[in-house]
Amino acid sequence: MSRHPPFKQVEATRPEFDATVQWSTTKIPSPDWQPGTGASGRQDLPGVKEGLWTAEGGSYKEIDPKEASVGSIYKMMISAVTPRPIGFISSVSPSGSLNLAPFSYFNMVCHNPPIISVSFTHPSPSELKGTCENILNTKNFTANIISEPFVEAANYTSIDAPKGVSEWALSGLTPVKSKVVDSPRVGESAFSMECELEHHHHIYNDAHERTGTIVLGRVRLFHVRDDIIDDTLLVDTGKLMPVSRLGGITYGRTTSTYEAPRPVWEKESEKEEVKEALRKGEQKAKV
Incomplete structure (x- = not known):
């Protein structure tokens, strides 16, 4: 018996999905932040006034994965390592059966050559997840980005x-036939990647049982809908409307952003506040 009420009952108490909330860009939380000053100290952010976002703030639990259950470690990691992009992976079996499933242990790892990663946790040490088994057998798959219009x-x-x-x-x-690989892409997705298997590595726990597999795929062809990409190949996130994975069964929207230019050492190194931050850092290192 679940300790949670039926999901539809819980969902009925929540506000309606607000489709009017559109992409917007705000200032960064503390535009006047100076080098060497650490956390911004903005008092209206939760926990800042209480000192939780400083090196000495708050008390900490130390969790040794050897002493915690596998289920609790999973629950903790997926709720902390967020937001995670979702790889909507299409694969095909050697006999031609099609498979489609979302995986949030997914990301890009290189752009030259373009390589993406997706990893799988398995039902048992002797059994592979269907998508993983297909990829290892056929050496190809497609990865599609999930957007709000088809998240359900x-x-x-x-x-x-x-x-x-x-x-x-x-x-x-x-399913739309791919050009380079056997696995079809998702026709509704605005961004898809046809991939060939580059490398895979099985993962074993401390009991030497195979519990997961990480797959690296080399992108052989991108499919990008015309209206979301410009002439420089920059994708418009507001139009892509990507969905991210959070903890539990929770998804995240991407509707608000702020920008922070990457500092350039040649310019920053001459600023007095940077020199002072370095002097203070050297003093701390000697303590």
Whole structure:
């Protein structure tokens, strides 16, 4: 028996999805921040007034993964390492069966050559997740970015259906034939990558049981919808409307941003506040 009330009952108490909230860019939290001053100290941010965002602020738990349950470590990590991009991975089995599933252990790792990573946790030491098994057998897959207009369909593909059941059919999304690889891309996705398997590495726990596999895929072809990309190949995040993964069953929207230029040493090194920050840093290092 679940200790949580039925989800639909909980959802019914929440405000309606607000489609009027559009992409916006604000100032950074503390535009007058100076080098060497640490946390901004902005008092209206939660916990700042209480001193929680300083080196001495708050008390800390130390969690040794050897002494905690696997389930609790999973729960902690997915709720802390956020937001995570989601790889909506399409694969095909050697017999031609199509598979589609979302994975939030996903990211880009290189742009020259373009390489992305996706990792899988497995049902048992002797069994691979269907998507992983397909990739290792056929050496290809496609990765699609999930956007708000089809997040419900994408989420439904996370169902624990047995092998052989088509998540494509359950989602109602459209498989579009790829140009370079066998795995189709998601027609509704505004950004898709056709990938060939570059490398894989199995992961073993302390009991020497295989618990996961990380896959590196080399992107052989990108598909980007015309209206979200400019002539410099910069993708407009506001139009892409990407969905991120947070803890538990929670997804995140990307609707508000702020910008922070990357500092250039040649210019910054001559500023008095930078020189003073370095002097103070040297003094701390001697303590």
